[in-house]
Amino acid sequence: MDAVVFDLDGVLVDSEQLWDEVRRSVVAEHGGTWKEEATRALQGMSTPEWARYLVDELGIRLSAEQAAETVIGEMAKRYEGGPPVLPGAEDTVRAVAGRYPVAIASSSPPSLIEAFLTAADLGDVVRVAVSSEQVAQGKPAPDVYLEAASRLGVGASACAAVEDSTNGLRAALAAEMTVIGVPNPHFPPDPLVLAEAAAVLTDVTELPEALRRLQ
Missing domain, CATH: 3.40.50.1000 (HAD superfamily/HAD-like)
Structure with missing residues (x-):
C-alpha cells in the first residue's frame, strides 16, 4: 500500500445519525414520507443525488436545490460548536x-x-x-x-x-x-x-x- x-x-x-435526523426532519416538515429503506439508500450519495431522492422518492415539496440547501444549512448549524x-x-x-x-x-x-x-x-x-x-x-x-x-x-x-x-x-x-x-x-x-x-x-x-x- x-x-x-x-x-x-x-x-x-x-455524524451518520445527525444526517439521518436532519433529513428525516426536513422530509417531515416539507410534506414528504420517510421510507424504511431511505437511511441506507442515502448513505454515500452525493449532494445532488440525495437531494433528488428526497424529492423524487420521498415526496418533499421543495426543489432538489432547496432540499440540499435546507439540509446542509441545518447540518452546518449542528457543526457550529465543532x-x-x-x-x-x-x-x-x-x-x-x-x-x-x-x-x-x-x-x-x-x-x-x-x-x-x-x-x-x-x-x-x-x-x-x-x-x-x-x-x-x-x-x-x-x-x-x-x-x-x-x-x-x-x-x-x-x-x-x-x-x-x-x-x-x-x-x-x-x-x-x-x-x-x-x-x-x-x-x-x-x-x-x-x-x-x-x-x-x-x-x-x-x-x-x-x-x-x-x-
Whole structure:
C-alpha cells in the first residue's frame, strides 16, 4: 500500500445519525414520507443525488436545490460548536499520515469536510480531500475514491480505503482498493459486503496496527 483514503462520516466523525435526523426532519416538515429503506439508500450519495431522492422518492415539496440547501444549512448549524469527531480520530489520522499519504473521500459537501479538518487541526496532514459533489457519481460508484487516488498521484489498487457503510464499502471495492471496514454500530453494513473487506475493525484507532499487518 502506498496511500490511505478515509471516508469521513461514520469513520472520523460520528455524524451518520445527525444526517439521518436532519433529513428525516426536513422530509417531515416539507410534506414528504420517510421510507424504511431511505437511511441506507442515502448513505454515500452525493449532494445532488440525495437531494433528488428526497424529492423524487420521498415526496418533499421543495426543489432538489432547496432540499440540499435546507439540509446542509441545518447540518452546518449542528457543526457550529465543532463536528462530533470520534474519539481518537485525529491521533489515528496523524499516526497513519506518518507512514502514508492520506486523503479523505467523502459524501459530505466540501464545507463540512473543511469544518472537520479545521476542528481536528488536520489541514496540514490530509493532502487531498474530495467530496462526491466534485465527481460524476456518489457512492457506491467508485468515482470519489478514484479521484482521491488520482490527486494523490497513486494508483487506486495501491491504496487502502477505510469505510463504515454498505455503499461506501462497495465504492472502495469497485475502486479495487484494499478495503478496511469499521462498521457503524448505528447502521451496520451488509454482512456480505463487509465480508469482502481485507480487515474489519471495531474502532478506527485500531487502524495503524491493521495497516502494519496488511503491508
